[in-house]
Amino acid sequence: MIRLYDSHGVCLETPASQDLALPQTACWIDMIHPSPAEELQVERLIGVEVPSRDELRDIEPSSRLYIENGAAYLTASVVSKSETDFAEIADVGFVLAGGRLITIRYAEPKAFAVFAANTAREFAGLDGRDVLTRLIEAMVDRCAEVLESRSRRIDALSTEVFSRGSASNPEAVTRDLEATLGVIASHQRTIAKVRESLMSLARVSGYLQTMPDIIGDKALKQRCRAMAVDIQSLSEHADFISENIIFLLDAALGLISVQQNQVMKVLSVAAMVFLPPTFIGTVYGMNFQDMPELGQPWAYPIALAVMAASALGPYLWFKRKGWF
Structure with a gap:
């Protein structure tokens, strides 16, 4: 044109x-x-x-x-x-x-x-x-x-x-x-x-x-x-x-x-909170014959209480630090 x-x-x-x-x-x-x-x-x-x-x-x-x-x-x-x-x-x-x-x-x-x-x-x-x-x-x-x-x-x-x-x-x-x-x-x-x-x-x-x-x-x-x-x-x-x-x-x-770090922080906190209870549950899940607590009637509730305390402790610590 x-x-x-x-x-x-x-x-x-x-x-x-x-x-x-x-x-x-x-x-x-x-x-x-x-x-x-x-x-x-x-x-x-x-x-x-x-x-x-x-x-x-x-x-x-x-x-x-x-x-x-x-x-x-x-x-x-x-x-x-x-x-x-x-x-x-x-x-x-x-x-x-x-x-x-x-x-x-x-x-x-x-x-x-x-x-x-x-x-x-x-x-x-x-x-x-x-x-x-x-x-x-x-x-x-x-x-x-x-x-x-x-x-x-x-x-x-x-x-x-x-x-x-x-x-x-x-x-x-x-x-x-x-x-x-x-x-x-x-x-x-x-x-x-x-x-x-x-x-x-x-x-x-x-x-x-x-x-x-x-x-x-x-x-x-x-x-x-x-x-x-x-x-x-x-x-x-x-x-x-x-x-x-x-x-x-x-x-x-x-x-x-x-x-993305916020997401990873939440995952890290969740892992740290559930790691101690998982460890305790893993220990008492082993099938060894000579485990003194296995024969005690209070062993199960005590194990549950220790697991709850081990999970609550990290949670409160992270809460205090302001991670979430």
Whole structure:
């Protein structure tokens, strides 16, 4: 799919044939899951090569940020599906050529949808350079929204975890905490993807400040500098949230261990309480002929009393120590 936007944010008609000329007012060509035919069509319209999906996956900086034949090629890793439990990273390609911006993407990050919905308000006689910087800003803003949302959810989850730890049913608490581990893992995955996206956007914003088209425009260069500062602040905030998640994970695992120890403590107390009576019963259960007590009428009640006393003694001792 190909969408065209002019300098005023109006979505133009999508080219339907290979012979259709590119409108002069078009400043942004958004390629979504482009087919090979659509890639060739845009290459004919713009006169520059469009990166393939495999080329967008290259991780070398020289393959993600470079200038070739007068066109600037940039690739950014953008967080996608952040609203779900399985956030992903999508590689988005940017080609700045002839005052126009071409974006190539095989995912639909929310930043693009929000930016496209506000094009009529955001655009005002802009060219491809302005669209590129504003689009990167939208991605940074989206990362900030994800961090803010996840931070609130993690705070609520922290309160829930520690309130569960004070419950009286160890088995139920353990089950709930084990289920919470999956939620914590989901938060950690999303924050990790956001951090990866911020690192990629930091490289892009740094490269933008060295591009001749940006250096010559004071306003654009200042916007790129402000963008770099925002990315640095968000990266630090993401590190802080990640540390909170690690603490929450350790706390959940610790509470699970405490609840399991409670169960083992009960079993240990029960074993110690019944061990002495079992020993006494075992002794008098032996079939030896010369056992003096066997012939006495008081032997049986005395044995029962000793067994009860030997069980009551450990029970009272553990009770005094506050084991249960």
